[in-house]
Amino acid sequence: MSHFFSPLRILTIVLSILALLAPFFFPWQFALGVGILAAAFFPPIVILTGTFIDVLYFGTKTFPYFTLLGIIFSLISYFVHQFIKTRIIS
Amino acid sequence: MKKQYSLRHKYRNGNPLTGTPVVVFGVVLGIAALFLVLRLVFPAVIIALAEPFWKGGVTLEAAVGGATAGMGNAAMLAKENTQLAQQVASLQNQNAVLTARSQDLTKLLGGTNTAETSMQGIAAGVLARPPLSPYDTLIVGMGAKDGVVVGATVTASGGIPIGTVQSTTAHTATITLLSMAGHTTNAWVGESRIPLTLAGMGAGAFTATLPKAAAVNVGDNVYVPGPGAIPVGTISQVESDPSSPSVTLNIQPLVNIFSTTWVEISR
Known part of the structure; x- marks a missing residue:
């Protein structure tokens, strides 16, 4: 139980929620920054941050660049996590 | 012999492209x-x-x-408040004088008085403005069901045109501002109404190029077509290169799009 509510897990949840809400309240630059920060703890979340920026502020005929950016940052974060776990990066 | 458990072994031999992640x-x-x-x-x-x-x-x-x-110095705020109240009273008086003069001229020359028809449009509250929305776009809370049509002119307080409706949904509309980068608008400058083309620079600002002989000055008003000539900005800087026959005008808008809360959309 205490492991489930560990500080790291709480921080992950808080940052993930902030990353989802940031596109509604802040400019896209700040929202994407929060998303990248949250991706350090939960990599897939930045995909949704990018998607929200695309659907909220860009027309239906524009390419979803921010979703693509979110996928790229998410993959980078995921592989960095893996490399850290395998001690390739200390 | 029992193999010692190794975290590195576990993760190195696992495939990172499968499983829960x-x-x-x-x-x-x-x-x-x-x-x-x-x-x-x-x-x-x-x-x-x-x-x-x-x-x-x-x-x-x-x-x-x-x-x-409320965190400012109380005395300073009180003084500023008094000054602003005096300025408001003065501007109200000037407005009344100018409105009366406009009405007289309209009666003399014929045509409709724009002041009487100034509120025929749709008042729309701004839901998102720059920098929240992409620069030079506004999202407002009135849409197709409220009578907003694509291409309609959008004005801010004072009837100053700021853009056009780019797209609509049932209850919202996206407005592209005149100052969007790459957008051009025909306009005039100064009391002599010298024609020029405004080029959007983003964030509400414009630029334009004129021959040096045009002799425009900092502070001259820039007008766009509307009912008559409607001021949209003033020249904030004139950049002149000795080797060039033209000057570049930097134009500051009259409307601050970053603090716009209500706009009017023409029907």
Whole structure:
């Protein structure tokens, strides 16, 4: 139980929620920054941050660049996590 | 002999492209794809979901602004308040004089008085403005069901045109501002109404090029066609290169789009 509510897990949840809400309240630059920060703890979340920026502020005929950016940052974060776990990066 | 457990061994021999992380990525990608499809097929749903958050953000911004405004020096604020009240009274008087003069001239020359018809449009509250929305776009809370049409002219306070309606949903509309980078507008400058082409520079600002012989000055008004000539900005800087026969005008808009809360959309 205490492991489930560990500080790291709480921080992950808080940052993930902030990353989802940031596109509604802040400019896209700040929202994407929060998303990248949250991706350090939960990599897939930045995909949704990018998607929200695309659907909220860009027309239906524009390419979803921010979703693509979110996928790229998410993959980078995921592989960095893996490399850290395998001690390739200390 | 029992092999010693090794964290490195476990993760190095595991395939990072399978298992729980892939499932999680798949779910998140699925949710993202769903939102993108919704954006394409039912854009009004996205706006309807976002509207409470935007309104909450506007309320929060106003509350924070109100709270921090009271932190200034009381005496200084009182003095500033008195000065501003005097300025408002003076401007109201000037407005009354100019309105009367305009009406007299209209009667003399014929035609309709724009002041009488100034509120024929649709008043729309701004839900998102730069830098929240992309630069030089506004999202307002009136849409197709309220009579907003694509291409309609949008004006800010004082009847100053600021842009046109780019797209609409049932209850919202996206407005492209005249100052969008790459957008050009025919205009005039100065009392002699020298024609020029305004080029949008983004963030509400414009630039234009004129021959040196035009002899425009900092502070000259820039006008766009409307009913007559409507001022949209003033020249803030004139850049002159000795080797060039023309000058570049930097134009500061009269309307601050970063603090615009209401606009009027023509029917």
